[in-house]
Amino acid sequence: MPADFIVSLYVFVLAGFVGFGIIQRVSRLLHTPLMSLTNALDAVVVVAAMIIAGRKETELAVILGTIAVAASFSNAVGGFIITERMLRMFKLGGTKKS
Amino acid sequence: MSPNAAHIITEFAYLAASILFIFSLKWLSSPETARRGVRAGEIGMVIAILATLAATGIIEYKWILIGLAIGGAVGVPLGFVKTTAVPQRTALSHSFGALAASLIGISEYYANPAHLTKFDVVEISLEVIIGSLTFTGSLIAAGKLQEILPQRPITYKGQNIVSLAVLSSAVILGITLMFRPGLTVLFPIMVGVSLLFGVLLVTPIGGADMPTVISLLNSYAGLADALLGFVLGSKVLIIAGALDGSSGFILSVIMCKAMNRSFTNVLFGAFGQVQAGAGAAAEERTVRSATPEDAADILKAASNIVIVPGYGMAVAQAQHKVRELYDILTKQGINVTFGVHPVAGRMPGHMNVLLAEADIPYDKLLDMDQVNSDMPQTDVALIIGANDVTNPAARTDSSSPIYGMPIIDVDKARTVMVIKRSLNPGFAGIDNPLYYLDKTLMLFGDAKSFVGEIVRELQGGHQL
Numbered sequence: 001m002p003a004d005f006i007v008s009l010y011v012f013v014l015a016g017f018v019g020f021g022i023i024q025r026v027s028r029l030l031h032t033p034l035m036s037l038t039n040a041l042d043a044v045v046v047v048a049a050m051i052i053a054g055r056k057e058t059e060l061a062v063i064l065g066t067i068a069v070a071a072s073f074s075n076a077v078g079g080f081i082i083t084e085r086m087l088r089m090f091k092l093g094g095t096k097k098s
Numbered sequence: 099m100s101p102n103a104a105h106i107i108t109e110f111a112y113l114a115a116s117i118l119f120i121f122s123l124k125w126l127s128s129p130e131t132a133r134r135g136v137r138a139g140e141i142g143m144v145i146a147i148l149a150t151l152a153a154t155g156i157i158e159y160k161w162i163l164i165g166l167a168i169g170g171a172v173g174v175p176l177g178f179v180k181t182t183a184v185p186q187r188t189a190l191s192h193s194f195g196a197l198a199a200s201l202i203g204i205s206e207y208y209a210n211p212a213h214l215t216k217f218d219v220v221e222i223s224l225e226v227i228i229g230s231l232t233f234t235g236s237l238i239a240a241g242k243l244q245e246i247l248p249q250r251p252i253t254y255k256g257q258n259i260v261s262l263a264v265l266s267s268a269v270i271l272g273i274t275l276m277f278r279p280g281l282t283v284l285f286p287i288m289v290g291v292s293l294l295f296g297v298l299l300v301t302p303i304g305g306a307d308m309p310t311v312i313s314l315l316n317s318y319a320g321l322a323d324a325l326l327g328f329v330l331g332s333k334v335l336i337i338a339g340a341l342d343g344s345s346g347f348i349l350s351v352i353m354c355k356a357m358n359r360s361f362t363n364v365l366f367g368a369f370g371q372v373q374a375g376a377g378a379a380a381e382e383r384t385v386r387s388a389t390p391e392d393a394a395d396i397l398k399a400a401s402n403i404v405i406v407p408g409y410g411m412a413v414a415q416a417q418h419k420v421r422e423l424y425d426i427l428t429k430q431g432i433n434v435t436f437g438v439h440p441v442a443g444r445m446p447g448h449m450n451v452l453l454a455e456a457d458i459p460y461d462k463l464l465d466m467d468q469v470n471s472d473m474p475q476t477d478v479a480l481i482i483g484a485n486d487v488t489n490p491a492a493r494t495d496s497s498s499p500i501y502g503m504p505i506i507d508v509d510k511a512r513t514v515m516v517i518k519r520s521l522n523p524g525f526a527g528i529d530n531p532l533y534y535l536d537k538t539l540m541l542f543g544d545a546k547s548f549v550g551e552i553v554r555e556l557q558g559g560h561q562l
Binding site for chain 2: 001002004005008009011012015016018019020022023024025026027028029030031032033034035036037038039040041042043044045046047048049050051052053054055056057058060061062064065066067068069070071072073074075076077078079080081082083084085086087088089090091092093
């Protein structure tokens with residue numbers, strides 16, 4: 001078993017605990033924005049896709065990488081926009097519609 | 099820049115992005131700080147992308163820029179869909195995310211199949227299996243939510259056995275690849291079988307279970323990303339994937355609890371099948387119906403009103419009329435709150451977004467537990483487009499298919515009013531004894547026009 005795997009496993013387990021901790025504290029009102037935001041953050045996979053599309057190793061890698069860049073970047077863009085839009089809708093009483 | 103310096107810069111940029119991602123979710127704990135969270139996430143993403151473009155040995159930028167341009171062109175319109183369409187948009191983005199993760203895994207495999215260790219093959223296979231099934235599964239879910247595909251569960255005999263056989267064969271192919279790395283021909287078959295399994299997994303699941311399914315697919319998409327992080331040794335992917343995965347998992351648990359069902363029951367139970375015969379005992383009971391004038395009089399005389407909205411309200415586009423009703427009643431000093439069941443709507447939290455969009459202040463949106471403790475002091479519970487989540491049979495009738503499901507206890511209010519098109523049972527086809535109670539008034543009609551008529555009555559009365 002490679003040493004790198006153990007390091008990755010530590011990161012995964014710790015990040016999982018952090019995730020459970022913070023996400024349980026997310027307001028129940030905001031579960032839809034939560035899902036669109038985690039989706040947008042998940043789109044950081046775009047960095048791996050860019051490396052594969054730009055390394056110019058094989059034609060297959062470039063094609064798959066480019067599709068992956070497009071798919072993940074659309075999630076980042078769309079996810080942040082819609083999260084922001086939804087969060088703008090949440091107002092307290094007394095504030096006027098702007 | 100030396101390769102070593104470049105490596106240090108990107109690693110620190112990814113670390114900064116990871117920290118910002120964690121803060122991003124942390125700030126979602128309250129609607130006041132939530133938008134700061136979006137900003138943090140965006141900055142983290144930009145840092146990660148810029149560092150990657152600047153310092154990871156990219157030779158050709160052409161295809162990256164083309165990919166980014168296409169992604170932007172697709173992403174922007176997907177960011178501006180209507181709030182009623184957010185569930186299908188979310189399912190679609192799970193499928194995009196899973197697609198990206200699978201394609202990168204596939205590309206890693208073909209980059210150097212001969213030099214992969216057994217361990218690498220296991221990681222890649224697992225990643226690609228989960229990514230592929232999430233890709234097709236989410237596409238089917240999006241199709242059902244968009245009503246391109248039938249929302250009813252599609253089932254056939256021996257379905258679970260077929261599905262399990264398909265999943266097992268994908269796993270067996272992965273294991274074979276590990277021991278016989280030379281059999282590269284098996285890899286595309288494994289991908290194909292996983293894609294097929296995604297279809298088989300979601301097709302039998304009905305529309306009413308979509309909140310749970312979306313949450314589960316969310317957690318799979320996160321898991322696929324984290325696994326890709328293992329394959330590539332990328333910590334930022336592992337962290338983002340773990341955050342996304344745990345979020346999806348927590349939401350799935352909340353959804354399952356709110357329906358009193360287990361994961362396996364949602365995935366293999368095909369909700370909506372069992373209940374076929376349950377509505378038979380409904381004859382020979384009388385209901386009381388009322389006109390908009392009656393309803394307006396009762397609402398005017400109340401001091402505490404709870405409105406229980408369901409997805410039917412959004413379908414009828416009634417939320418803005420409901421807001422008018424809320425305004426008029428609040429102006430007369432009546433306390434109006436909204437009782438939102440966790441599974442109201444088509445995804446977790448959906449109903450809150452729809453009501454917030456209609457400018458209902460979010461401090462008036464109460465969750466099930468809060469609203470249930472207020473229910474005995476409530477004069478009127480007004481139900482708009484909700485059905486199963488108010489069904490008292492869930493508490494009392496052990497033969498009911500929804501027995502044990504936590505509900506909003508509207509039957510404990512002094513008067514119950516239900517706006518409904520007809521007495522037809524709801525989505526899950528379950529009869530609702532609430533409608534036959536003495537304290538219940540049925541307001542038959544379209545939610546939007548009926549609420550509009552009540553509003554008109556109240557305005558008329560107010561002017562006199």
